[in-house]
Amino acid sequence: MQVLVVGATGQTGKHIVEDLKKRNIAVTAIVRNLEKAQELLPSEVNFVLGDVTQPDTIAEAMSRCSVLICATGAAPSFDFTGPFQVDYQGTKNLVDLAKANNIEHFILVSSLCVSKFFHPLNLFWLILYWKQQAENYIQQSGLTYTIVRPGGLKNEDNTENIVMSSADTLFEGSIPRQKVAQVCVEALFNNEAKNKIVEIVTQPDSNAQTWQELFAGV
Ligand SMILES: NC(=O)c1ccc[n+]([C@@H]2O[C@H](COP(=O)([O-])OP(=O)(O)OC[C@H]3O[C@@H](n4cnc5c(N)ncnc54)[C@H](OP(=O)(O)O)[C@@H]3O)[C@@H](O)[C@H]2O)c1
Numbered sequence: 001m002q003v004l005v006v007g008a009t010g011q012t013g014k015h016i017v018e019d020l021k022k023r024n025i026a027v028t029a030i031v032r033n034l035e036k037a038q039e040l041l042p043s044e045v046n047f048v049l050g051d052v053t054q055p056d057t058i059a060e061a062m063s064r065c066s067v068l069i070c071a072t073g074a075a076p077s078f079d080f081t082g083p084f085q086v087d088y089q090g091t092k093n094l095v096d097l098a099k100a101n102n103i104e105h106f107i108l109v110s111s112l113c114v115s116k117f118f119h120p121l122n123l124f125w126l127i128l129y130w131k132q133q134a135e136n137y138i139q140q141s142g143l144t145y146t147i148v149r150p151g152g153l154k155n156e157d158n159t160e161n162i163v164m165s166s167a168d169t170l171f172e173g174s175i176p177r178q179k180v181a182q183v184c185v186e187a188l189f190n191n192e193a194k195n196k197i198v199e200i201v202t203q204p205d206s207n208a209q210t211w212q213e214l215f216a217g218v
Pocket residue numbers: 006007008009010011012013031032033050051052053071072073074075086090109110111112150151152153154177
């Protein structure tokens with residue numbers, strides 16, 4: 001298995017890369033800044049300079065990979081096209097490339113509440129709306145996918161158990177980025193994760209479940 005990680009230098013992406021490397025899985029990382037990547041990520045990762053808004057920069061790397069994990073996201077800015085360009089058009093570009101290159105499993109980090117148009121997060125240039133459009137495009141693509149919708153992302157890991165639920169059933173809560181990364185990587189190895197939207201948060205009083213139980217419960 002050769003995994004293409006897009007958004008690898010992001011706060012969640014770097015945990016995804018680290019998890020994959022701990023399992024000795026070969027990783028190709030699409031990065032926009034080589035120096036940042038070399039500073040942040042394990043040295044044995046194959047770095048490719050690329051940008052999701054320019055599919056030509058990613059095509060060759062994609063052709064060498066069998067599965068893909070996308071953890072990109074537009075950074076808050078005054079550019080009102082950011083979420084459209086990155087969270088929608090960028091992901092759409094990845095889906096098209098994935099189809100052309102017979103990618104076996106496409107994992108996308110999306111977000112809770114994408115279906116709530118009047119959510120305050122949509123004040124950031126309709127970011128949730130554009131994420132949902134990207135989700136729809138993946139679902140209609142014919143690719144095998146897992147859409148991971150986390151709650152609010154935290155940098156500190158915790159000892160709480162993961163709650164995993166189906167689309168549009170969780171509307172609040174948070175989860176450490178480390179656990180989001182784990183869910184993305186585990187999805188690659190679990191048939192029950194295929195062609196599902198999984199919403200995830202952590203809760204102190206939830207019961208521990210195996211990965212198989214978590215994915216099968218959705
Ligand atoms: N913040 C929250 O509470 C929250 C909650 C739910 C879901 N989410 C979503 O979860 C995902 C991960 O969030 P995060 O905070 O861990 O992400 P992040 O740290 O903001 O990282 C985003 C990544 O996307 C990359 N990126 C942005 N534009 C790109 C482009 N045009 N081409 C290629 N790469 C590009 C960035 O590259 P550089 O490193 O070069 O900048 C970075 O690696 C995002 O989709 C986010 O919207 C966030």
